[in-house]
Amino acid sequence: MKNYQEKIEQLQSHFKTHNKYKEYVGHSSKVHSVGWSCDGKRLASGSFDKSVCVYTLERDRLNKEHTFKGHGGSVDQLCWHQTHPDLLSTASGDKSVRIWDTRVQKCVTTINTKGENINITWSPNGNSIAVGNKEDLVTFIDARSYKIEAEEQFHFEVNEISWNNTSDLFFLTNGQGCVHILSYPDLKRQHILKAHPGTCICIEFDPTGKYFATGSADALVSLWDINELACKRVFTRMDWPVRTISFSYDGQLLASASEDLIIDIGFVETGDKIADISVEAATFTVSWHPSLYLLAYACDDKDSYDRKRDAGSLKVWGFPSD
Template sequence: MEEMIPFKSLHSREYQGHKKKVHSVAWNCTGTKLASGSVDQTARIWHIEAHGHSKVKDMELKGHTDSVDQLCWDPKHSDLVATASGDKSVRLWDARSGKCTQQAELSGENINITYKSDGTHIAVGNRDDELTILDVRKFKPLHRRKFNYEVNEISWNISGDLFFLTTGLGTVEVLSYPSLHRRDTLTAHTAGCYCIAIDPKGRYFAVGSADSLVSLWDISDMLCLRTFTKLEWPVRTISFNYTGDYVASASEDLFIDISNVQTGRTVHQIPCRAAMNSVEWNPKYNLLAYAGDDKNPKYNADEGVFRIFGFESS
């Protein structure tokens, strides 16, 4: 019987540094740093202490000339982070110095980026439904493929031999890796599939859709186990916690849903003031970072904030 976390007694803290709205938040592999990417053309690195209340230091990563839409950390190196931007470039940064160490110019506006779990390859998706796979060492494209349907979020499985694409057709394409031959097409939802998350234990993946449902799949037999039905708007972002017991999902609903993976039941809802763009659980603790379209009510301007839920009251 799993132990219930007393989510009700936990609260959120707000972090402000960006000048415009935050599109993406991601934790490094040790759970000590968080990166945020913003419409203000920068990314920032924040040192977060799980239980401490110390003043948070942050560092700005400057160089992109358009919105930083998604970012991800090297799964094997706690100080390397990759950013994908609308300026058509992908950059690799050292979070200790704040310097860009590698840069690749690609063919379109980049909206999705993900690392292979061994840290050797990065996959990037753009607005033209083109997938590029980069070798991290040389920072050169290994594969390029254009799809004739809408490709949304992308991900490898934990072992790196499968590659997933969520599509505007309501399907999940499962490709063998590295061949990129199609292995399976899963008819997952009645509307476009927007986002995908892999359970850190490698048992499941979850898919969020425009039909407002989240579906949970067994990764070994590719069968749908259950759906989560709490949200009423298209699901934009999902994440499993570090034990794989909980899945967080968010949309334009004014709450983030946290559900028990085994029962499908909601265990907590985090209220929020705007549509959410990104939720991500810390890989070591039950801390959930989230960012959305928050506006300052006084000026009706983007707030440029993100929040982290899971702190105990001091």
């Protein structure tokens, strides 16, 4: 415990001097999803305005590089390839998935799917993309041929989907507070975890492969041991349904966000609070940088001049406070 105490104090003092955020406006409507490329050089945002913005990170600032257009509906979720820093996939309400390549700054393929897509995940080995729609149908796409490999209709409310770090298990969180674990690629049910009394909203795997975390409508975040499927601890500082969570690159920090007016940053091994970020509105998405303590996030902010309009901005927190 003592060595954890030192680490906790170290991290707390780091964020006392690195607690500045910068805001970037790239969209005309609310930002639903943000994510960093695997090399950390780019940050992408997907918005209700049907576009995807890509920024490059240079020292202590982001520069807007490109806006991808083409989707005919809201871009609800995006994810980058986990080892190829130029490839980005997006799920949209226009019943399609698009793959974008930042080297050529265009859409390299469009995959038509059966329904309005709300979530997407790329397997860590890069071979497959899974996308879930509003009717709880999950479509599996071969990421090399861009052909649909399988479709699985679930008879419960599917919220977020994700592979484990070795890409051989597929996880779904559902409306009954459970996490369903399927083998991949044969999609045979391995386990159902009763994780929360309320709807299980989001799931995230830690980069070290030890844990995964789930966020729920009961305002709790629970941390699970991957091998034992046992709950290790619960983060209880939120008052509202937890919409989005993210582990830092070293697996030490877990950021959680909701309609609370703070984003909570906790120490994974003990649950201690390391820092929090004040926000002015519900937060839809958070994402830690893959090698730095920088957190990207987007809230339901309104334009400061016209309160009826969405701000369309994203923020990055963790810059040195000069």
